[in-house]
Amino acid sequence: MAFFYSIIISAFHFSLLMLCSLTTGSTNLTNTLLHERFEKWVLKHEKNYSCHDEGQHRLKVFTNNVNFIEKFNREKKYGYTLSINHFADLTREEFMAKHTGATPSPLVLRPSNELDPTSLPPYVDWRTRGAVTAIKDQGSCASCWAFAAVAALEGIVKIKTGELISLSEQELVDCVTASDGCDGGWSQKAFEFIISNGGIATEVKYPYKNVQGKCRANRIEQDEKASIREYGTVPRKNETMLMAAVAQQPVAVYIDSSSSNFQFYSGDGIYDGPCGVNLDHAVSIVGYGDNKGKNYWIAKNSWGKSWGDNGYMYLAKDVHEISGMCGLATHGYYPIM
Numbered sequence: 001m002a003f004f005y006s007i008i009i010s011a012f013h014f015s016l017l018m019l020c021s022l023t024t025g026s027t028n029l030t031n032t033l034l035h036e037r038f039e040k041w042v043l044k045h046e047k048n049y050s051c052h053d054e055g056q057h058r059l060k061v062f063t064n065n066v067n068f069i070e071k072f073n074r075e076k077k078y079g080y081t082l083s084i085n086h087f088a089d090l091t092r093e094e095f096m097a098k099h100t101g102a103t104p105s106p107l108v109l110r111p112s113n114e115l116d117p118t119s120l121p122p123y124v125d126w127r128t129r130g131a132v133t134a135i136k137d138q139g140s141c142a143s144c145w146a147f148a149a150v151a152a153l154e155g156i157v158k159i160k161t162g163e164l165i166s167l168s169e170q171e172l173v174d175c176v177t178a179s180d181g182c183d184g185g186w187s188q189k190a191f192e193f194i195i196s197n198g199g200i201a202t203e204v205k206y207p208y209k210n211v212q213g214k215c216r217a218n219r220i221e222q223d224e225k226a227s228i229r230e231y232g233t234v235p236r237k238n239e240t241m242l243m244a245a246v247a248q249q250p251v252a253v254y255i256d257s258s259s260s261n262f263q264f265y266s267g268d269g270i271y272d273g274p275c276g277v278n279l280d281h282a283v284s285i286v287g288y289g290d291n292k293g294k295n296y297w298i299a300k301n302s303w304g305k306s307w308g309d310n311g312y313m314y315l316a317k318d319v320h321e322i323s324g325m326c327g328l329a330t331h332g333y334y335p336i337m
């Protein structure tokens with residue numbers, strides 16, 4: 001039944017697009033090929049446009065993005081490739097507005113536990129130790145701050161209790177009054193809420209809705225296993241100290257994701273620029289390692305599995321002055337149980 005429904009939907013998209021393409025009256029071969037490519041892409045990603053202004057506009061944006069991606073991949077100036085993913089019909093500005101959402105607040109230094117930078121393991125991957133839940137998708141809500149905090153929390157809960165429990169970003173989006181829900185926020189504020197709330201609900205009990213709603217923390221059972229007593233701040237601009245924190249548990253960090261290369265990162269290779277240090281996005285660092293002498297961080301993102309390496313990103317480590325690649329070593333936070 002569901003399958004049949006999706007076929008009807010797809011046929012419907014297709015006819016909309018056909019209408020769009022008829023109105024262009026194009027006989028140019030390059031345009032026709034791009035059109036076909038766009039139509040296939042639209043079907044694959046189940047995009048719904050109201051014809052024909054929207055369709056035409058999206059085709060234009062798609063074309064620009066495809067050209068950008070193909071040029072980048074031809075030039076091979078960096079150590080990774082880009083791919084035409086489900087974000088290919090969005091301009092950089094549109095993408096930034098909906099899919100990021102962190103603003104670093106003035107740094108509040110917290111007791112940073114006892115991070116020990118001596119005798120660190122050369123390789124850490126919390127995914128292989130069962131401390132990382134499946135990749136999630138923040139959708140078109142600027143709630144990365146909640147996803148990064150929850151990923152770090154899920155990690156410490158697994159490490160301390162032995163149980164991997166998927167926890168609720170929606171509760172944070174709805175209830176953290178010190179953040180702005182789907183208009184951006186702060187992972188530290190999420191931790192402060194979790195401390196005072198005595199935990200948060202599971203993902204199953206308080207599922208993600210992609211919009212901010214009324215806080216239902218009082219009406220939904222809270223998982224007290226997911227409670228923390230404190231959170232620590234990783235000493236700034238020191239990747240060794242970030243390593244020490246990540247060797248201990250997954251860590252929420254802020255990064256600058258404003259480059260178009262971020263939007264289209266394919267997962268093939270280590271992201272080694274371009275980027276600045278204007279922090280606008282939050283992810284969780286779930287490991288680090290080295291590949292033939294190139295050190296990298298493993299970041300869990302919240303842009304779905306079709307982005308990056310099944311939702312993950314590898315960022316160059318120990319190369320970018322002291323702020324870390326894309327500023328990742330400037331604001332790191334980890335929950336303490």
Ligand SMILES: *[C@@H]1O[C@H](CO)[C@@H](O)[C@H](O)[C@H]1NC(C)=O
Nearest residue numbers: 027028029030031032034063
């Ligand atoms: C066809 O369209 C492409 C892209 O818009 C353009 O670069 C090319 O010059 C056009 N070719 C002809 C023959 O008009």
Ligand SMILES: *[C@@H]1O[C@H](CO)[C@@H](O)[C@H](O)[C@H]1NC(C)=O
Nearest residue numbers: 006009013045046047048049
């Ligand atoms: C397009 O509409 C269909 C049916 O309403 C829905 O299943 C699908 O998720 C929509 N796609 C997008 C990208 O919104």
Ligand SMILES: *[C@@H]1O[C@H](CO)[C@@H](O)[C@H](O)[C@H]1NC(C)=O
Nearest residue numbers: 117235237238239240241322
């Ligand atoms: C990082 O912090 C450690 C511990 O405080 C210190 O020994 C080391 O010199 C620092 N490294 C840098 C690059 O500041």
